[in-house]
Amino acid sequence: MAWPFLNRDGNLDAIMQLASLAPTPADFDRPPLIENAEGRPRGVGVEIEYAGLTAEQSARALAEAFGGEVVQDDPHAFSLRGSELGDIAIELDSRYLHPEKHPTVLGGVGSMVASWLGSATTYVIPCELVTGPMPIDRIHIVDEAVEVLRRAGGKGTQDGTLYAFGLHFNPEVPRREADAVVSVLKAFALLNAWLRREVAPDATRAFLGFADPFPREYVHKIADPAYRPDLGAFIDDYLAANPTRNRDLDLLPLLTFFDEERVRRVLPNEKIGQRPTFHYRLPDARVSDPGWSIAPDWNRWVAVERLAFDRDRLDAIGEAFRAFEGEDKSWADTAERLAFR
Numbered sequence: 001m002a003w004p005f006l007n008r009d010g011n012l013d014a015i016m017q018l019a020s021l022a023p024t025p026a027d028f029d030r031p032p033l034i035e036n037a038e039g040r041p042r043g044v045g046v047e048i049e050y051a052g053l054t055a056e057q058s059a060r061a062l063a064e065a066f067g068g069e070v071v072q073d074d075p076h077a078f079s080l081r082g083s084e085l086g087d088i089a090i091e092l093d094s095r096y097l098h099p100e101k102h103p104t105v106l107g108g109v110g111s112m113v114a115s116w117l118g119s120a121t122t123y124v125i126p127c128e129l130v131t132g133p134m135p136i137d138r139i140h141i142v143d144e145a146v147e148v149l150r151r152a153g154g155k156g157t158q159d160g161t162l163y164a165f166g167l168h169f170n171p172e173v174p175r176r177e178a179d180a181v182v183s184v185l186k187a188f189a190l191l192n193a194w195l196r197r198e199v200a201p202d203a204t205r206a207f208l209g210f211a212d213p214f215p216r217e218y219v220h221k222i223a224d225p226a227y228r229p230d231l232g233a234f235i236d237d238y239l240a241a242n243p244t245r246n247r248d249l250d251l252l253p254l255l256t257f258f259d260e261e262r263v264r265r266v267l268p269n270e271k272i273g274q275r276p277t278f279h280y281r282l283p284d285a286r287v288s289d290p291g292w293s294i295a296p297d298w299n300r301w302v303a304v305e306r307l308a309f310d311r312d313r314l315d316a317i318g319e320a321f322r323a324f325e326g327e328d329k330s331w332a333d334t335a336e337r338l339a340f341r
Contacts, residue, residue: 025140027295029302032309033174034136042172043133045277046142046294049126049165050287052155055090058127061152062088062145085145087132092125126165133172133277143293156286167285167294169301170277173254178231180308181254182222184278187308188249189219190317191339193332195248195300199282211248211281215241223322225315235259239266250279307339 036042053061059070059078068083077091129149131142146154157164174180188195192213218241221227229237235255243266245252256263256274263272280301286292307314317338324331 025137027293027299028140029299030136031171031174031302031305033305035174036172037175037177041135041137042174043277044136044139044172045133045170046129046131046139047166047168047170048129048142048146048285048287048294049167050129050149050154050156050285051126051159051165052153052288053127053149055092055127057152058090058129058149058154059088061148062090065148066145085131085141086134088145089130090127092127133170136171139298140295143295146287146292146294149287150290154287156288156292157284158286159288164283165285165287167282167297169280169282169298170275171280171301171305172277174305176258176276178234179228181231181251182228182234183308183311183314184305185249185251186222186227186318187304187314188280189214190223190314190321191304191307191335192219192248193328194335194339195304197329197332198300199284199297211283212244212246213248218242220322223318225318231258232262235262239263243267245270245272248281250281253277253279303339313339 031042034042055076055078056070056072059080062068062080062085063070063083066080066083066085068080068085068088071079071081073079073089073091077089080088080090129145131145134141173184196213218237221237221241235258238251238255239262242251252263252267252270252272253275254277256272257276260274282297307317317335320334320338321331324334326334
């Protein structure tokens with residue numbers, strides 16, 4: 001494959017300049033707890049949406065760069081297995097195009113129509129790359145995969161597409177207990193205004209109402225330093241205030257992992273896959289931007305975890321929020337000052 005940033009004389013000056021700017025492992029912060037409850041390294045999965053490539057083109061480009069076996073799961077879903085990146089799934093991001101996974105979606109129409117629809121909408125419906133869990137200290141390798149997709153023709157939100165493409169993190173919970181989960185949720189909710197300001201959500205995503213924040217009344221409730229419920233009470237409170245996947249920190253997969261029966265009593269028909277991870281949904285993936293890296297977004301998540309496990313600071317910010325009467329923009333400044341001073 002030709003390197004598009006070689007200059008006309010073919011020298012390496014441009015390559016060396018880009019390499020000096022590329023994020024390194026040192027650019028990715030480490031959370032305060034890097035091991036899970038069993039003492040093994042915590043894992044993290046990453047999801048990236050983009051356009052401009054088919055699932056097959058994406059899988060083969062990644063295989064060329066990282067090795068592994070390309071496996072076709074259906075005409076618009078491919079897997080890369082055993083690569084340096086681990087196992088990866090790449091597919092067009094629509095349930096209607098994968099009837100084998102979702103057999104009731106198209107009824108009896110089946111695979112032939114799904115294949116045709118996928119071919120007709122390849123450059124309208126985005127692709128989604130989903131990594132398997134990888135050790136947190138290897139998350140930087142995802143930037144290398146983004147570079148491969150970029151060189152192959154992948155497009156992001158900034159390319160004038162119909163969608164604002166998302167970047168999602170699925171970090172494994174460090175402890176499978178209510179106190180740890182409540183701490184992270186408290187920290188996230190209290191820093192949410194700051195996170196949104198720093199991320200600068202795409203206007204299209206805001207217009208669509210994608211990934212709503214937690215209701216203010218709920219944040220006020222959980223911000224109370226005395227709010228430390230057991231797991232069952234916490235799940236009940238969460239479901240009463242958030243009976244939806246449409247949250248920027250979606251806890252339903254985690255709560256379903258903990259107690260599926262309790263969740264299903266409230267949401268019997270919601271599509272929820274259970275897993276012991278948080279699901280942090282960011283609104284913007286800029287795959288074709290040579291300067292874009294997942295590092296800043298990841299580091300902001302780490303800032304959430306650092307606050308979560310600093311109990312004195314977390315309680316102080318919670319009390320400040322409950323006494324605060326200004327707007328979100330002003331709270332973002334206050335939260336930043338209190339959390340990071």
